Amino acid sequence: MKFDPDKIRENASEDFDRAWNDSAKYVKKPLFNERYPITSINYGKPHPVYDTISKLREAYLRMGFEEMMNPIIVDEQEVHKQFGHEALAVLDRCFYLAGLPRPNAGISDERISKIKEMLGDLSTEDIDIIRKVLHAYKKGEIEGDDLVPEMAAKLDVSDSLIVEVIDQVFPEFKELAPKAGKRTLRSHMTSGWFISLSEILKRREPPFNLFSIDRCFRREQQEDAARLMTYYSASCVIMDEDVTVDHGKAVAQALLSQFGFEKFQFRPDEKRSKYYSPDTQIEVFAYHPKLVGSNTKYSDGWVEIATFGIYSPIPLSKYDIPYPVMNLGLGVERLAMIIHEATDLRGMSYPQMELYSEWEMSDSELARHVEIDMIPESSQGREIFEAIVKQCETHASEPSPCEFPAWEGEIEGHNVKVSVIEPEEDTKLCGPAAFNEIVIYNNDILGLPDNKKWKKAFSNHSARTGVRFIEALAAKAASEIEDAVAKGDTEIETRARIIKTPAEINIKLSPLAQRYVTGKNKKIDIRGPVFTTIKTEIS
Structure with missing residues (x-):
């Protein structure tokens, strides 16, 4: 959907219109969420693994493959049929299912x-x-x-x-206590393909071009940057009387070229799994220009990305499959790491886990965690807030001593007069930091003047909170006036002198923001001379 500011303004409430900055054309963070219900426009973000799965599905479908769902739960006898003497070694890496x-x-x-x-x-x-x-x-x-x-x-x-x-x-x-049976979680997509192909042959005639992208489970001794106990396999099979190793090469090249790989090498795989015919198991190495010079073991641009081979007629015969079958498989996570330039499989797959990945927040995200603490609740309180800000904006540089009436009216049957004052001589109504705005810049939370020195900080509109010191102070004054009326007080003063902490100017940071900034050794620098006083008389 195209972002149309004029259309949004047309449909938004009058209150939101007040928050819109016509000159800069960006959505400012609202001072009071109740008044300004629209705060931001967000777009979804795919997970790198699922994003890669989506692209692989599209790639296989474009190549004319039909999507299948293979069995995930496999009895150990199927593993024996498929792997022969290697079955015990394979089962050692399998998770057995247990029940109470x-x-x-x-x-x-x-x-x-x-x-x-x-x-x-x-x-x-x-x-x-x-x-x-x-x-x-x-x-x-x-x-x-x-x-x-x-x-x-x-x-x-x-x-x-x-x-x-x-x-x-x-x-x-x-x-x-749980008791294990003989059923396992699939450790190879091959375990599912033998079962599926055997059943398909009962209803259809080959040739078949099939693919499946789904989870496999492997009981690794430990997880590290290059392996997980559960991973996604993107696997395909071609069953045809004339299928050969060349079909595997063609499929690998056609599939991977859709992801930016330019050149390919096909090398015999020394692992030589028993379910492949001798001398047909091939590793696919692909060249990707993004990898050249990278800080990885693939800095020469070449990466092992897939394996293919022709299924051995021995396990095929145990499933009554009389046709040759080419199988190609690749690990989705490895491909996703290349596409998304990740270096750790765990961090890419589970970015929410502090153990596996660095915590990164953008300046725009941090800006949403800064807000005014005390805010007025009544309509009169909000009028007072606006009146105080207006008078300060109008008379900020007036020499002192001075006093400017801001608001007069009735709250809960009491007459209330609000003024902005500066009783001291040889100064001004507002101090030099009164109009500093809270901006996030390079993950620092700063109270800054909008001037040439800080032009770069203010250029990122989404990292501006829209909250200035004077607005936070005015909100506090309006809130305190409401409380004073409720308590029966007759006079109240709200003042700000030299601000040293966010709380002193009525600014609140979320615990999340504080934890992030502290953990990253970044700054929270919200301070400066405000020197503004709001005086209220209640009768």
Whole structure:
């Protein structure tokens, strides 16, 4: 959607119109969120891995491949069929699925007595209900998440009471330990392809051009910058009577050239997996100009990006597949690292994890974490705020002593007179820092004058908070006037002298911003001579 400031202004509220800077044409951070409901226009940001998956899907589809979803849960016997003598080594890297066994919870006289203490005087029929429900749970007729509500409904008691009974009377539920079966999480997409191709052949005739992009799971000894225990594989197969290694080369080149790779090398893979025919397992090295001179092991521009081969007829025969099959696979995360110029797989995949990645906030993001603390709540309070700011803007340089009426009116039945004053001689109504604005510049949070020296800081409109010292002070004065009226005070003065901290000028930074700036050893420098006083008389 095209960003159209005039259209936004047309549809926005009158209050938001006041916040719009016609000359600069940017959306300022609102002083009071209630008054200015539109604060910013944001655009979504894709995750680098899912962004790469999306591009790979489009690339495969453009090449005429049909998308498939392969089984993720694979029985260990399938691994034995596919890998032969290597199966044990493969299974050593697999995650086995485990589940909690269903306990055989008997009901002794002692347990019946304890249940009656907790639920009241139960009848013989009620005890029999408990016994039958537990037996049905043991046999799998009742699911684990239905056990409590099922028993509670049949005994006409609350779920919480049944939870207490199970917790205190049947300790075997708490003592349950997971028990693994023979099912594994897929460690290679190949495990799923054999199963899928076998089933497809029962309904369709080749040739097949198929692809699947999905998670695989591998029980690594540890995760590091180059490997994760769960990763995405972008895998394809071609089943055809005439398929050869050349098909693998053609697919690799056609697929990867869509991501900016210009040249390719095909080298025999020394790993030689048993599910590939001898001398057909090939590693694909691709050249990418972005990598040249980079601070990575791929600084020569060449990176191993994919592997392909022809499935061995031995495992194919165990699935009644009589046709040759070419399989190509690549790790999505490795491709994503190149595209997004990342150096650590963990940091790229899990940028929210402090352990894995540097925390980076833009100046624009930080600006949204700066706000005025005390603000007026009533319409009169907001009128006072605006009147104070207007008088200060108009008479800031007037020599002192001086006094300028700002607002007079009624609040909750009381007459209120507000003036901006400077009683001291040989100075001005407002100090030199009164109109400093809070701006984020190179991750420093600064109170700056809008002058030539700070032109660069003010050029980034999205990093300007739109909050000046005088506005923060006026908001505080208006809020304190509201409180003074409510308490029955007759006079109040709000003043700012030399500001040394954000709180002294009624500015609040979010805990997130403070933690970020402190952690990055950046500055929070909101200070300067404001020398402004607001005097209020209440009668």
